[in-house]
Amino acid sequence: MRCEKVRLKIDAYVSCELSAQVRSAVEEHLKACDGCRQAAATARQLIVLGQTLPTPPVPDGFAQQVQAMARQRVARPVPTVASWDLAAWWRMVSMPMRAAAAAVLVIGLLAGLAMGWATVQAPAAKPSAQAAPQGDPLAGYNLDYLGDAPSGSLADGYMALLSGLNGEGN
């Protein structure tokens, strides 16, 4: 058993709270480790200190003071409500609080209605692309990559060169 683990178990060891197996392992380690033996001695000293240091007496009148406070609390209970008990909460809160809660609810509903109305009333969006010419659905997108290059253009000349033509179809 390593020192780190033994140091954690030292309190339980000196108080005889360990199982027989773990206790035996700790004892084996303590035979060979001065540091951990010192830790065990410290734990024993602390236990003795705790047991022998005088316990301060409870202040006079402590229980009576608590009793008096308890009577006051019982006489004026703090409203507590179980979760989701809305009706009980409504009955318990003051009138201003009820008014505030109702106002928040109404404002929220009105805001929701207004946003919904605005959405319904907004006109449909116009198409952003130009209207395609009749018979050519792609022309509107200017994607005429498959068509012939305009006559006299660089692309037309290049194509003629590649195809062995002289640009005039010969």
Add this chain to the structure above:
Amino acid sequence: MSVRSDEDLMSAVTRGDLSAFNEIVLRHQKLAWGIAYRFLGDRHEAEDVAQEAFLRILDAASRYKPTAAFPTYLSRIVTRLCLDRARKKRPMPTDRLPVVQNGDVSAAERMAVLDRNRLIRESLDRLPPSQRMAVVLRYFEGLDCRSVASAMETTVKAVERLLARARDTLEPLLAELSEE
């Protein structure tokens, strides 16, 4: 007349029986006070915390379930209140532990006891709150590691680590006390 168990008393408190609550306070006031005083080191602070712990038990009586022994439940509340208080301010050790006042104890001996107590108090106050609470519950209240873990709402392993670190810090104190 048979003594009512803590659980029976808490059931009565749930039904609004203040005399049962009074019985709970009388039975466990020493535990609450002891933890609070040892941790905070100040009589007034400790009294506040211990009283508040009982009042919180009263407030939460309807939700009380005896899943742990009542002293563990009380320790948990006192621990939580002490740690909250420690996080808000550093405790000022203003008290001395009581010294037996009798003619057999000389002035020199009384001074020695006061110095010893002051030394212990100062050493405890040097510990971080979590280590200090673990030391108070383990060595001064005599709880086993599992009960300390329950009171501190943490794991046994975490408690073991806290105690190991606290022991390292308190070793010089113990060496000094041994020399006296």
